Amino acid sequence: MTSIAEQQADSPSPDPYGALMEIARRPPITFTHGQGGLLWDSEGNRYLDFVQGWAVNCLGHCPTAVARALAEQSTRLLNCSPAYYSEPMTRYAEALTAAAGLDRVFFANSGAEANEGAIKLARKWGAKHRGGAYEIVTTVHGFHGRTLATMSASGKAVWDGLFEPKVAGFPKVPLNDLGAVEAVIGDKTVAIMLEPIQGESGVWPAEDDYLRSLRTLADERGLLLILDEIQTGMGRTGALFCFEHTGVLPDIMTLGKGIGAGTPLAALLAREAVCCFDPGDQGGTYNGNALMAAVGQAVLEQITAEGFLERVCEAGAVLRRGLESLSEKYGLSGVRGRGLLLALDLKPRADGFALVEKALAEGLLLNAPAPDALRFVPALNVSDAEIAEMLDMLDGLLKGP
């Protein structure tokens, strides 16, 4: 038997900062600061950021509104436990539920935690009102987070066989196939859960009519419709919530990413009739803390300010047109997505990862969710000049060496 020290000597960490668990292949760059659409590293290099923390920093790096909310709230009250009311918590709960057209909210610290709560809420509702039904129909290639239950709910093929046994009760159907959903619904089904646009797997939109049909189907069969708007919500698609494009109101909705504009905040919202948690069923020491509630309020005010979402639509149209003309120029397979959640389909090319690496070396942060696609999730307040600079650099990259 080899000692742990010997094992370590045998396999030195490829991470130059070996104290960190290697949960991602990080490039050998250390970022020091950011402002708006730009980041700088410890060598003083400048980067144009079209990743923004994976669609998280919806107002760009270090937005004034967030800095101000953090500074002001941090001297008044940070946290008094979710078992008490605080002024920022109640005020923000009112504002967010009113904006969403849903009745109640549970605040969380990450998207996965909000989804975990959504799954628990649906199961509790099934136990109370649907004779113990607990199965939640989810989609192939869907992404809902990295806790055990949310990994089980996700349809990521590379996770098959990982951390077994999975949490049971998540039959999967292909996206945009209504018949497949109908076929899988049974006595044990309590809900249908999906992203309005599958983000992590490469920006694959649920069709508007499909979402409307799911709403009808859920109503007919007495099932809950759960929309994971963690990536699509908070203005990302040009509406405050993506469901607004279709008029489909979910029974349960989860929010994350942009909701905190770079700070750890997420939310689980639901219709009154679904809110069946009893005291003790759900909680968490940080949940709904005053500091994050104050930030969430400030972010919501920014996104719902006069003209903000119109500008997101406009920037989205500018970015889409630019990507479409690059697609034509280089014989690629077009653009998909909505607002400022867009993907360029690189097929017949499959060098997305190589393009991302080259872009980084030239000072541009891009993301390839798959080898044959690039995903664009800039700050929602991205400027036309930043879009033009990115498109120009991408043109150069596609042209090749």
Ligand SMILES: *Cc1c(COP(=O)(O)O)cnc(C)c1O
């Ligand atoms: C990012 C994401 C999650 C997970 O959120 P975390 O904050 O990383 O836990 C869940 N669902 C969707 C659709 C996401 O994009």
